[in-house]
Amino acid sequence: LAIAHLKTFHREGGYCLIENDLQMRYSPCLRNYVMQELALINLPLGTTGYISRCLAPARADVYRLLEMGLCKGAKFTILHKGNVLGAIELKLNGSRLCIGKDLASQFLAIAQDLSFIGQKI
C-alpha cells in the first residue's frame, strides 16, 4: 500500500499524501516520507517551516513566486487559510504573500513542528 501511494505521490506531485488519516497512521514508510516534505497547501494554519522544493519551476506563475522569495530554504509561517478553494496567506521574510491552492501545491515544505500529522487538517 505504501509503495502504491508513493508512486501516486511521485505522479501527482504529492497531492494525495494526506487524503485520509489511514494512510498516515498505518503506513510507516509513507509517514517517514511525509515527515520530510509536504505540499504547502496541506500544511495547517500556523505552521512554520522551510521551503524544500519547487515542483514546476518552469511554470510562469510558479517562477514568479520563486522570484518573490518563495524559493528553497525560505522560512515561512501560514497566517490565514481561505475557504472553498483554499488560498493561503504566508508570512515570508517580513512580507505577506497570498497564493492560490494550485500554486501552493507546487511547493514542498518541511514543517518545524510535525505534531499535526495524523490529525484532520
Next chain:
Amino acid sequence: MNAPILLLGNQNAGKTTLFNALTGLSAKVANYPGITVEARVGEIARYTGEKVKIIDLPGTYSLIPTSQEEELTVKTLFGQISGLREHSLIVLVIDCTELRRGLYLYLQIIELGFKAIIALSMVDQRPELWHGKDITKLKKSVGGIIVPVSVNNQASIKNLTSTIDSVLAGAIRPQIKEQPLLFNSLSKELIQKLSSDAPSFIGLPFHAQKSLDLIRNHNIFLYGLARRRRLNKDLKDLNHLDLAREDMAKLDELIGEIPEQRFKKVDHWLKHLTTDDDLLRKKSDLLDKFLLHPIIGCCFLLALFVFMLQGLFLIAEPLADLVGEGISNLGELVGSFLPAQSMVRSLVLDGIFEGVGSILSFLPLIILLFLFLSFLEDSGYLARATYLLDSTMKHIGLNGRSLVPMLSGFACAVPAIMAARTIGNRKERLITILVTPFLTCSARLPVFGLIVGALFSNFPPLFGVINVGALMFLSMYVLGLMASLISAFLLSKVIKTDDFYSLAIELPPYRWPNLFSIVKRVIDRIYVFMRDVGSVILASTIIIWALFHFEPNLPKETMGKTNIEILKTKSEKRDLSRTYAGKIGQVIEPIISPMGLDWQVGVGILASFLAREVFVSTMAVVYGLSDEKDVNLKSSFKNHMSPLSGFCLLIFFTLSMQCISTMATTRRETGSILWPMLQFIMMSGSGYILSVMVYGIGNAIGWS
C-alpha cells in the same frame, strides 16, 4: 537632450508618489503604439536648465512579465517600444520595508548591464535606513548609489534630483555590471550555440550588446523567458539551434535556480542590517486578523461595496443630471446665437451638445469610482479583497480582482471596464471586460421604468402579495447577473491564452494614501477617457443625429429644424418614418417582429445605441408626444404593445449591447475592434435569441 530616465520598482513601492513629487503637475499620460497600457511621462529640470523626461513605468517584481503592465515595463527597458528605444538611467524605487524583493529586481537589472540607481522610498518608516547606521552598511554592501527618499521631505527629493543630475553629467558612476550568476556549468558548445544568433534571439534585440558575456546572459535569460511562458511561437525560433533534450533539461534546471542564487546574494547584502521587519507589520497584522477572517472579512467587504454603490447612485447620479442640465442650458444659450431653423443649429444642439452632454454625464461616476478604487488600492485593502474573493470567483473562471469592475457595472459599464485594468491576467481581464456590460446599469432603469410602468403596473399582485412590476425589475437584475456569470464561465473555457494565472499577490502593509497622488491618478483616468472614449462617443452622436435628421427626399420647409422644435410647434409633426433612421427601422422590422415589436420600436432601439436611456425620449418623438414624461407616453406604449412583447423588449434591453460608449471603452481597453464586435454579437445575439424564444413560447401557451 538626454534620453529619458525610467522609474522602475515593485508594485506598491511608492513609485508613482515619488514620480509626482519629482515632476509636480507636469506629468501626462502617454500611450505607445501597440500597447493599451499607459505610462506617465513627466520632466525634471537639471542644474543646467535642461529638462529630462522621466517615465513612470508600471510596477513589476521581475523582468519576466506576467501581465500587460509588466510587459510594458520590460519592453521599455529593453528598448522595444517605438519612440522609446533608449534610456539614460534607471531609477529603481525600493520600498524600505520590502528591501529583499526590491534588491532582487536591482540585481536583475544590473546583471543585464543597465545603469541604475536606487531610490529607497518610505524611509520615514525606517529611520535607521535614512539617517542611521543601516544606510551606510547597505551602501557599502550593495556598492551602488542609494538615495533615501521620503515624499514628505523636500530635502530628500532634492537630494535624489541632484544625484540623478550628477549621474547624467557623469560626475558619479553607478555600478554597471554584476557578474552573471550562472551558466558556468553549461558546456562551451551549448553556450556557443546560444550565442550564435545573438541579436535577434526570439525576436528581441538587445540594446546594450557590450560584451559577449552580456549577450550570452541575455540570450539564456530570454530563452528561459520563452520556456517559462510557453511562448510556442517564440520557441519555434529555437528549433534551428537543435538543442539536445538533456541540454534543454539542464537549462531548465539552471533557470529554476536563478532566483535562489540571486536571493542568496541579496541576503548577503542585507545580513548586517538590524531592523526587524515584523515590527513594521504589527498594526497591519492586527487589522488583518479581522479583515481577512473568512466571515468577518467577507461581511466587511460586502458592506464596503454596498456603501460604494450607494455612494455612486446617491452622489454621482444627481451630479450627472446637473451636468446634463448645465450642458443643455449652455446648448440653448449657444443656440440662441445661431440662426433659427438652420442645419448648423440643429447639428450643434442635437448632435454636438447631445454628444458632449453624454460624455460629461459619465464623469461624476468615473471620478467617484476611481477615487474610491484608488483609495482602496493605495491603502492596501484592494489586495486583501482580491485574496478574500479569489476562491469564489475562480469557480466562474475569473479572479478576485474581477469583482470590483463587475460591481461597478451595476452603476455604469464604462468606468467598470476601465477599472478592469487592475486585473493582471490578460484572459481574466478580457472576460471581465466582455461580461460586465450584462449587469444592469443605471441607464437601463428609465427604459425598465417605462416598459414596466406602461405594461405591468396594473397587474394584480402575484399570490396577493408580490407586485408584478417589482418582480419584473428584480428578474431583469437576476437575468443580467446570470448572463454575466454564465458568459464568464463559457468564455473562460473558450478563450485560450499563454497566460497562467493563480493567485499570487503580496499584501502591502496598511497605509494612509497620499491624496495628491490619488487625485493625479483620477485626473489621468479622466484625461484618457475624454481623449479615447469621448471622441468616439461624440462622432457616434453626430452620426445618429444625421440618421434622425436627414431623409432621402427632405422637404425644404422642415430642413434644419430640430426634433425639439418640431415637437414644440406640433403643427409640423414630423414623420420619422421618412428619415434614414425610420427607413432603417422599417428595414429591421422583419428582424424584430419575431419579438412582437414593430418598426417604431425598431427606431427606438436604433437610437438607444447612443445610450439606452435615449430610447425613452425617442419613443416620445416616434409616438409624436410633446413631453417624454407625459403619462401619455405610457398609454401610447400600452396601446402599441402587448405585455408579452414588453417582456421580450425588457429581456432584449437587459441582455443586448446598446451602448456605443461601452463599446468604445472596450475597444480602447482591449486595443482591438474585434473584442467590442464579439461583445456586441454575444450580447445582442443572446438578447435577441432569448426574446424570440420567450415570444414564441408565450404565444404558444396563449400569454399575450
